[in-house]
């Protein structure tokens with residue numbers, strides 16, 4: 001199997017190259033050059049397997065230059081009981097006869113990014129060995145909160161790698177910051193950048209484009225790499241849990257073989273829901289993919305109208321991991337549904353860059369609407385949904401998952417669809433506990449409480465245990481205190497990597 005760039009101006013590459021390069025040098029994203037299918041009898045064959053075995057089976061046809069043994073090794077290291085707090089890895093919870101929740105937050109950082117970032121470091125190391133790259137891999141990350149911690153947990157103490165995380169000094173929650181600055185590991189650095197997420201993100205982008213710095217580091221035996229969500233190595237492990245959810249429904253007798261179900265996914269950069277799309281393309285019986293947005297409803301508008309426009313206000317919401325106006329992974333969907341027309345993808349992406357918008361042709365739009373449905377949930381509706389879900393089912397959802405539950409209700413009201421629904425739950429309610437506490441305990445109860453007090457309060461009210469990764473964060477020693485200006489990021493990287501650089 002070879003991978004192609006969505007923009008068509010780069011040669012086809014092997015799976016290992018796609019993973020090590022991350023983004024295609026022509027600015028496009030790598031997509032599989034051939035259709036991968038799973039037959040109904042193969043689904044039966046893997047039904048009873050453990051999660052890591054299912055992962056090996058699903059990843060195999062995409063990573064054709066990896067041996068089964070290598071993939072198995074990566075999957076076993078990633079999806080173990082040492083890293084996840086449940087042997088099921090991605091448990092499926094039944095809310096009622098038509099609604100199920102797929103919990104993707106049992107990894108070390110309590111958010112779904114662990115599902116990919118626990119396995120990516122292992123895939124990346126094996127891929128680098130295949131492409132003959134023996135330079136030490138330096139992962140640079142700019143984070144608005146969740147990705148930084150998940151990448152630190154994934155890469156900590158992985159031999160042959162170093163990881164440097166930049167977070168905006170004024171842009172992350174107290175819990176998110178504590179999660180990062182208390183991180184242990186011999187190969188990591190965590191640095192605050194004065195400014196907001198865009199400052200940190202633009203800084204990292206310019207490091208990737210700094211030829212002089214790259215050359216200097218190459219001479220020292222280092223090479224930059226990225227762990228962000230456009231890397232195919234991060235996307236492909238996410239396909240696995242859609243199969244796992246379907247197989248769990250089958251195993252529990254909730255559906256019959258071949259029965260089509262819907263997935264509702266709280267969406268930001270379009271990575272998670274795109275993995276669901278690939279699962280559907282492979283033959284998983286999926287009817288609709290419901291793309292749930294918050295007030296930043298650029299995707300909902302796009303799916304309804306075929307016009308993608310980022311020329312709109314940006315809102316800070318209580319589901320911050322979905323506060324995004326440019327959903328990078330959408331480019332892959334456009335390629336898959338426009339008849340693999342790379343020229344059109346180039347044209348649309350140029351429109352986005354130059355004018356902040358593009359309009360897809362009617363045929364592509366029709367295909368998108370056949371599979372996807374989308375709407376938004378505002379903060380008030382999201383808080384109401386947390387409360388209502390708690391009262392109705394004694395089940396607590398975080399703000400992102402609540403957006404999905406809220407949008408699923410709108411879908412069911414609008415369509416009367418009777419198919420079974422799986423809501424993809426992307427974070428533990430403890431991770432966004434301030435809003436969760438507000439929803440279920442009320443405004444009065446949470447006044448003047450710190451984020452750490454609120455963890456205790458949510459735990460007491462719901463009887464749920466605070467996850468290990470969030471417990472006692474306020475008592476752990478702070479290991480990283482460096483704060484720099486955005487202009488100093490290159491210097492900071494050199495200080496870390498090159499002894500006596502200054």
Ligand SMILES: *Cc1c(COP(=O)(O)O)cnc(C)c1O
Nearest residue numbers: 267268269270271272321426427
């Ligand atoms: C990253 C994230 C999302 C958005 O996922 P995408 O793949 O970017 O669409 C949703 N919820 C949570 C909690 C996240 O961390």
